[in-house]
Amino acid sequence: PKPLIPVKGKTIIERIISNFYKFGFKDYKFIVNYKSLILKAYLKELKTSINIEYFAEKKPLGTIGGLYLLKSKIKENIILSNCDIIVNCDLNDLIQTHIDSKNILTIVAATKEFVMPYGNCVLNEDGNLKYIDEKPKSNYLINTGLYIINKKIFKYLKRDSVLNMDKLITNLLNSKLKVGIFPVHESQWIDIGEWSEYKKTVEKF
Secondary structure, eight states: OGGGOEETTEEHHHHHHHHHHTTTOOEEEEEEOTTHHHHHHHHHHHOOSSEEEEEEOSSOOTTTGGGGGGGGGOSSEEEEEOTTEEEOSOHHHHHHHHHHHTOSEEEEEEEEEEEOSSEEEEEOTTSSEEEEEESOEEEEEEEEEEEEEEGGGGGGOOTTOOOOHHHHHHHHHHTTOOEEEEEEOGGGEEEOSSHHHHHHHHHHO
16 A cells, blocks of 8 residues: 555655654544555554554545545544655644634645746747747646645535545635645655655655
8 A cells, every 4th residue: 555655664654644743743543445454554563652543435535535534533623644745844834824814725735846848939929939938947836735624624525425635625616715725845745646756755865
């Protein structure tokens, strides 16, 4: 299972837990499906001082559908993390920003600069060359896969219903609900979701 992919001698899930633990988090809830018995066995052997509660999907429910399983467990807000990313940011600052902004959902987004390796031909109104923009840069805010979610969001989740995060966000915006952004620098975000990114992560560590 993806959470057990090793990065320099430590699994990605251990690194995620360590990141939260240094801010005082001790209660963790894992929504599991694929090869969950292996994950449970591994974490049991770690013998850590944290509390882990497992919630098993009967079928894959997308990137957010499984959160419905935690409906009775959330008092006000919950931090949700994908299992293949690490975001090094001040979680206290993130939580306070979410609360102060009164968001139903706060997305941690990383700044990302892309450089086109070619000269971009910019045309004038007549369709002739105006100038060449050599190796132009574009800046984006990328969804890292780390969120804070208010319990009001369960109104938009259904039992055993497949739902992905992008669709949920669209539904929230269509309902005129407040979705906020907490920006971080791209150096604070590590993604091992693709093998190419995994190799870069190993190099970073």
